[in-house]
Amino acid sequence: MKSSENLTTLYEHSKANLKTILNSPIIDDIKLLELIDKLTFDNSFSIKKIDDYNLDEIAKVFRFYEELLKKSFNEDKEKFELEFKLYTLLIKVFTELCNTFINDKNKIPNIDNFFQILKESKNMLKLTIPLDVKHINILNNLIGEQLYYFSHIHYHDINAYPLDYTFEKYFLNLEKMFHGYDLSLSSDFGHKEFTNKDIELAILKNNASFLILTLIHKIYKYKSFDDLENNKFKNIIKFYTDNFSTEKDTKKDTIKNLESLLLRDFIDSNKYIKKITNHNLLTEKLILLELDTDEYKQLIDIIKKIDFQD
Numbered sequence: 067m068k069s070s071e072n073l074t075t076l077y078e079h080s081k082a083n084l085k086t087i088l089n090s091p092i093i094d095d096i097k098l099l100e101l102i103d104k105l106t107f108d109n110s111f112s113i114k115k116i117d118d119y120n121l122d123e124i125a126k127v128f129r130f131y132e133e134l135l136k137k138s139f140n141e142d143k144e145k146f147e148l149e150f151k152l153y154t155l156l157i158k159v160f161t162e163l164c165n166t167f168i169n170d171k172n173k174i175p176n177i178d179n180f181f182q183i184l185k186e187s188k189n190m191l192k193l194t195i196p197l198d199v200k201h202i203n204i205l206n207n208l209i210g211e212q213l214y215y216f217s218h219i220h221y222h223d224i225n226a227y228p229l230d231y232t233f234e235k236y237f238l239n240l241e242k243m244f245h246g247y248d249l250s251l252s253s254d255f256g257h258k259e260f261t262n263k264d265i266e267l268a269i270l271k272n273n274a275s276f277l278i279l280t281l282i283h284k285i286y287k288y289k290s291f292d293d294l295e296n297n298k299f300k301n302i303i304k305f306y307t308d309n310f311s312t313e314k315d316t317k318k319d320t321i322k323n324l325e326s327l328l329l330r331d332f333i334d335s336n337k338y339i340k341k342i343t344n345h346n347l348l349t350e351k352l353i354l355l356e357l358d359t360d361e362y363k364q365l366i367d368i369i370k371k372i373d374f375q376d
Contacts, residue, residue: 068107073148080105080155085260088162089344095166098159105156106130118172121179124160128187131156132194139195150201157184157208158260161215168219169353177219181212203253210253213246214270218277221358224284233298236281240305243274265342271310272335272347275328278306280355282325283365333372348372 068076080101087097099114109130111123131153138146164180167173188205191197197205217239224232247270255261281302303324310331336347352369355362 070142070144070148073145073152076104077148077151077155080152081260084155084159084162088260091344091346093162093166095163098163098166101159102127102156102163105152105159119176121176121183124180125183125186127156128183132187132190135191136194150204154204154208160184161208161211164212164216168216168350169357171357174219177212177216181209181216184209184212207250207253207255210246210249210251213249214243214266214273215246217242217246218273218280219354222284229296230298232281232284233296233302236277237298237302237305239277240274240302243270243277244305244309265339268335268338269347271331272339272351274306274310275332275335276351278302279325279328279332279365280362282321282328283362285321286364329368329372 083097083101083104087093087101102113103110106127111127111130112120113123113127114120131149134149135146135153138149160180164177167176188209191205192202220239222232222235227235247266250266251263255263255266307327333348340346348369352366355366355369
């Protein structure tokens, strides 16, 4: 059994280690797995298989922490607070691990699977421990991150469904992003342990503008659609522009003008994030687009040109 002093040391060292990993140009999944091992007190859960991840073992990691937290809540409140901080740090590490899945079609489903494990763990804790508002808000922040970090990544076959259904699906994903951001904002982004409002807002804007840009380029390739008369499409644009204030003279009356607005938001948010965190989201988005090169060829060319200029 680790003492409070040992738990504090583990937390501070692990937090510093994670910050170092996140400030690297490329996030290393091996280093994240090593950090998970440390945060589980070297219990050696077999999370990584040869080229995939073992979801049953990941679930066991969270069951392990749930038992720790139940015990310490009843026996030692100081230790509970420290273990809860370690638990939330563990979730943050898994979230960053999910970021390494984005550019691999075979691993993308693991993001939703992990999100489900996280929600189950949160519900289990709420059932077994009378968490106060502070602890619930922290968990809500981590769940919120999942929504606006990853709701833009799933592929949608525009030819398999009516166009209105596609618009509804994209609108739902956009709503998820903003709902997730609001959850995180309400908890002050987990008390700003690893980030701040400006960075998270830039991530939201980058992912949201990217989501709509991919929709527009799907339309360009497959559909005869060159105006903004469709009400479901207009709902998407209105929702985006209402949440991100734009200059009054910014033209949004054609698809081309709208694309210019979205590209500006996409580029500006990337520049800010790159300046603060050393991450180039243009490169990450480019890799994601190249999973479906034919469909996004024009958008890929635009982003490559932007990335080269930067």
